[in-house]
Amino acid sequence: MATNSNGDRGQNWEAQLRKGCLEMAILASLWQARLYGLEILRALSETSQLEVAEGTLYPILSRLKAEGLLDSEWVEAEAGHPRKYYWLTAPGRRRAREMAGAWNEFSEKLTVLVQPIVGVSGAGGKER
Amino acid sequence: MTPAQSSDARIETYLSRLESALRGVSSDHKDDILREIRAHIMDSAEHSVDHAGAVDRVLRLLGTPEDLAARYSTECQLERASRSFSPWLILRTCWQWAKLGVKGTLAFFVAVIGYSVALSFTVSVFLKPFMPTRLGWFSGPEGVGLIIPRHPEVMHEWLGNYFIPVIAAAAFLSAIGTTQLLRWMMRKRAPGLAIPTERSFPVAQMPGEAAIKLRG
Numbered sequence: 135m136a137t138n139s140n141g142d143r144g145q146n147w148e149a150q151l152r153k154g155c156l157e158m159a160i161l162a163s164l165w166q167a168r169l170y171g172l173e174i175l176r177a178l179s180e181t182s183q184l185e186v187a188e189g190t191l192y193p194i195l196s197r198l199k200a201e202g203l204l205d206s207e208w209v210e211a212e213a214g215h216p217r218k219y220y221w222l223t224a225p226g227r228r229r230a231r232e233m234a235g236a237w238n239e240f241s242e243k244l245t246v247l248v249q250p251i252v253g254v255s256g257a258g259g260k261e262r
Numbered sequence: 263m264t265p266a267q268s269s270d271a272r273i274e275t276y277l278s279r280l281e282s283a284l285r286g287v288s289s290d291h292k293d294d295i296l297r298e299i300r301a302h303i304m305d306s307a308e309h310s311v312d313h314a315g316a317v318d319r320v321l322r323l324l325g326t327p328e329d330l331a332a333r334y335s336t337e338c339q340l341e342r343a344s345r346s347f348s349p350w351l352i353l354r355t356c357w358q359w360a361k362l363g364v365k366g367t368l369a370f371f372v373a374v375i376g377y378s379v380a381l382s383f384t385v386s387v388f389l390k391p392f393m394p395t396r397l398g399w400f401s402g403p404e405g406v407g408l409i410i411p412r413h414p415e416v417m418h419e420w421l422g423n424y425f426i427p428v429i430a431a432a433a434f435l436s437a438i439g440t441t442q443l444l445r446w447m448m449r450k451r452a453p454g455l456a457i458p459t460e461r462s463f464p465v466a467q468m469p470g471e472a473a474i475k476l477r478g
Contacts, residue, residue: 171298172305188302189325189333196295197337208297213308218298 152184158237159184160194161222161230170217171195195220203229269317273303276321283331295334344448349377352444369447376440383433387426398425
């Protein structure tokens with residue numbers, strides 16, 4: 135039982151971690167290009183392993199737009215129906231830059247901290 | 263009915279349930295949401311051989327229309343309230359927010375205490391003309407503060423003729439102060455924390471949550 139609950143806690147922590155990064159990941163996916171919802175989902179799942187459910191993404195996009203970080207426009211597509219493209223506004227770019235900076239600093243320090251753990255288990259893994 | 267027709271019917275049913283679940287959303291915004299979700303379903307199923315299966319899959323990933331609508335309204339409510347000056351909207355939003363975590367609970371307590379103080383100051387301003395000697399800002403054996411002591415003769419009243427203007431100003435300031443503090447808390451909430459957590463949406467109903475947990 136104890137192992138189970140520890141496992142649940144580990145998974146829960148990982149889920150919280152991924153969720154906490156979601157907003158930054160969405161802003162980052164729009165850094166270089168205008169994308170529509172499905173493209174954002176694909177970009178997130180391909181580059182960052184962030185499997186986001188459709189039902190989670192669209193409400194967040196709607197809030198980010200209400201906060202003025204994103205803007206959007208309907209564009210007629212070859213598919214026969216229009217698609218809603220999103221892009222970063224100036225405050226959105228600023229926020230993305232701040233978040234990326236904070237993330238970088240934070241992850242660099244933590245990487246140093248966890249290095250002994252990862253190093254040992256990595257070496258152990260190789261030996262076997 | 264061909265499979266294509268039946269999956270079209272499922273899309274229409276989904277969208278009409280979503281439309282009725284999006285109560286309180288302005289009609290422009292609602293149209294925009296429905297249009298976007300429709301485009302998403304069509305894009306997702308577009309190139310797949312098994313069209314009906316693909317539609318089923320995307321509808322499952324979107325969650326039930328009611329869940330999806332609830333996520334839209336939670337995401338938008340904090341944003342709307344953080345721009346609002348209506349204590350009622352702010353209080354209601356804090357109540358919703360409180361269900362999502364510690365920060366929201368703290369905001370809710372700030373809201374309840376702050377607005378209660380403002381309300382009691384306001385009520386006493388209106389009561390003062392009816393009980394000029396009994397109600398006041400007293401200090402003495404029965405306590406200190408805005409009270410109606412049983413024996414006013416043993417107490418010292420501090421404000422005298424200034425009671426109404428001073429307490430009215432205090433009521434105004436505490437209402438404005440509470441509102442501004444809560445608006446600030448709503449705007450300052452850490453990114454990502456406003457995303458509904460499994461506490462507001464049961465894990466079983468959130469395919470994304472399950473995907474996040476199982477992956478890796």
